[in-house]
Amino acid sequence: MPRTLYDKLWDSHVVRSYDDGSALIYVDRHLLHEVSTPQSFQALDSRGLSVHRPEANLAVADHAVPTLNRDRPIADPMAARQTALLQRNVAKHNIPYIPLDDRRQGIVHVIGPEQGFTLPGMTLACGDSHTSTHGAFGALAFGIGASECGIVMATQAVVQRRARTMCVRLSGDLPLGVTTKDLALRLIAVLGANGASGHAIEYVGAALAGLGMEQRMTLCNMAIEAGARVALVAPDQITVDWLRGRPMAPKGADFDAAVAYWQTLRSDPEARYDRVVEMDLTTLAPHVTWGTSPEDALPITGTVPDPAQDDDARRAQRRQRALDYMGLEPGQALDGLAVDVVFIGSCTNGRLADLEAAAEVLRGRRVHPGVRAIAVPGSGLVKAEAEARGLAQVFRDAGFEWRDAGCSMCVAMNGDSIEPGQRCASTSNRNFEGRQGRGGRTHLVGPAMAAAAAVTGHLTDVRKLEILT
Amino acid sequence: MSAPLIHLNSRAVHLPDTNIDTDIIFPARFLLRTDREGLGDCAFADRRFTQDGAENPEFPLNRDGWRGAQVIVGGAGFGCGSSREHAVWALVDIGIRLVIAPDFGEIFAGNAVKNGLLVLRLPPETCAGLGQQAEAGETFTLDMRAQTLHVGGRLVCGLDLAREAQEAFLNGWDELDVILNRDMDSIRDFETGHRARQPWLFAAS
Ligand code: SF4
Helix, strand or coil: CCCCCHHHHHHHEHHHHHHHHEEEEECCEECCCCCCHHHHHHHHHHHHCCCCCCEEEECCCCCCCCCCCCCCCCHHHHHHHHHHHHHHHHHHHCCEEEEECCCCCCCCHHHHHHHCCCCCCCCCEECHHHHHHHHHHCEEEECCCHHHHHHHHHCEEEEEECCCCEEEEEEECCCCCHHHHHHHHHHHHHHHHCCCEEEEEECCCCCHHCHHHHHHHHHHHHHHCCCCCEEEEECHHHHHHCCCCCCCEEEEEHHHHHCCCCCCCCCCCCCCCCCEEEEECCCHHHHHHHHCCCCCCEEEEEECHHHHHHCCHHHHHHHHHHHHHHHHCCCCCCCECCCEEEECCCHHHHHHHHHHHHHHHHHCCCCCCCCEEEEEECCHHHHHHHCCCCHHHHHHHCCEEEEECCCCHCCCCCCCCCCCCCCEEECCCCCCCCCCCCCCCECCHHHHHHHHHHHHHHHHCHHHHHCCC | CCCCCEEEEEEEEECCCCCCCCCHCCCHHHHHHHHHHHHHHCCHHHHHECCCCCECCCHHHHHCCCCCEEEECCCCEEEECCCCCCCHHHHHHCCEEEEEEEEEEEEHHHHHHHHEEEEECCCCHHHHHHHHCCCCCCCCEEEECCCCCCCCCCCEEECCCCCHHHHHHHHHHHHHHHHHHHHHHHHHHHHHHHHCHHHHHCCCC
């Protein structure tokens, strides 16, 4: 029987199947952060259990850590406690840990790939819904709950249900000024926030050859916002080249053997998906969200929809609530909406290619006087590389705050947040009510669009800005 | 370990609102707490307590006779929203062992059974009827061995749990215990084969 990539990854990790249709899945790698694991360690400690394979785990603090004054103790006592607790827990269980003052520290979903901890063909779990990111490497990666984090640590396995499969076929090249974030937002708008729930998405098609690993990660990262817990791209030469020489990737003959296996990781030509969606990239425009769900995405040339015109009563109600929260009127043009804050960062758009895309727009320009702009690299290594290449200077010269790595304003748990009523152009992944701070209004955009908003002071079509050199 | 759920005799509180999400059950500002015990303080915090921390007399769990009730009859979409498991822990911590609703947030329902909280999906009309019985103070009786739910002495439904799930509730095993007791040999066997097939995944780095 021809199989999809998802089938192959699933089949190669089933320890046993249960009567109710679920299966016990072997987990090759587990990423830990400070917020979702305190109770997982309690579950182990209360039973006197040890970690089954400590070296299959990697821990880092990212959600609650400050992005300023890293040389000083964490000011928020609860965040300080949570971070210290992670450090104690991993030390006790011999789990590899990247400390806060280490250059490799960063967001779990940035550092996993960066270190070569994430590899094609493996299963990878993390107590975080954006774990789908790692599927860009052809790994079966999914978010799990805190109890499951404890189960994975103690047993190296977790109970899952097999997903249905959805193929997203991408054709054509992205036009100038349009990024994979725009593609991701468009896809969520088409599918709906729950449109892919119960499904594993596989991206296929000629367009992938033109997308680097960082762009593929952005795509897989956002799949969860369409409801898909798993997203996949089959590994190819781009994947192999990206991984070669990474600190935790296999070396020498091991690497060659791995590559030979990875080359088998693709959907068979005759394989059938439960659903197929086609997407042409050539006509794509830069996108922005207007509401409080990632599915509320429109081209920047669009206008705020009118809930009264909606034929679906429940959706109309939700949209009206979103407009009230966002302080918007039906028919308002998205281009021209004044913003107070611009945030560039997160596991969606906090990598080097993202910073490059933003810097290209920022070069030779200044942040609008009414805007607070903040750039938070996804990891210390991304930060160092951006500094070495002169990108950091571009951000600073433009008037951006240049911070240390972490989740920061994506989830606003570390003190980086926006004020009630403030409008923020953000490269993160969720525009839920209060996500970036109580009463804060989030407009999701790609990095170039965020930079354009920063310099003009309002949401705007980045294609209208000349690239200065 | 969660406490075994063998037999339950309790009044039920009725929370008929649609989409009682995990933010309502467990507000995000408490996510920096690092314990599992005691999270009950945060359960429904913004509804159960007033701004100044006093009990809100309107909230069903604060009514005399319903304090300490172990059953919730909820509205559609109970537990939707963020995946935080804290929502389940907080409910269990205040003694809730059974939630009945027309449907549940998918991840919440998954988290619930892992923590000894039984969730029962029943048709909306049935839930509405049970809600009235809850408000009338009738007794909800759950028999895990017989897999039945009686309300006011009358049979409502069977529980329809797979044998393994039933056993887990009866013994207070959570999923970790079940896997440890039942599957570790299978896991080790699998691991041996997996190591032979993909040795690079096991090489020391
Ligand atoms: S950057 Fe945002 S989405 Fe990504 S792991 Fe951190 S909090 Fe989650």
